[in-house]
Amino acid sequence: MLFMIIERFRGGGAAPVYERFRERGRMAPDGLRYIDSWVDASFSRCFQLMECDDLSLLLAWVS
Structure with missing residues (x-):
């Protein structure tokens, strides 16, 4: 299944998110x-297209 994730950046915008990504990857x-x-x-906003067969994986990642 394909999923479109829409992430809205708060406060400091995208910079903290990209810094975390550089340090820890997509997690x-x-x-x-x-x-x-x-x-x-x-x-x-960041739009991400993700794919998985098990919805619980996606739910764990977004939480």
Whole structure:
């Protein structure tokens, strides 16, 4: 199954999120696959396309 995740950046915008990503990676559980992502022009939202066969993996990752 494919899922579109929309992440809204708060406070400091995207910078803290990208810093965490550089330090720890995507932090997705095994079985949850990253497909693609893009950020809107204002850097206030990130759209991520993810894929998995087990919805519980996605729910664990977003929590």
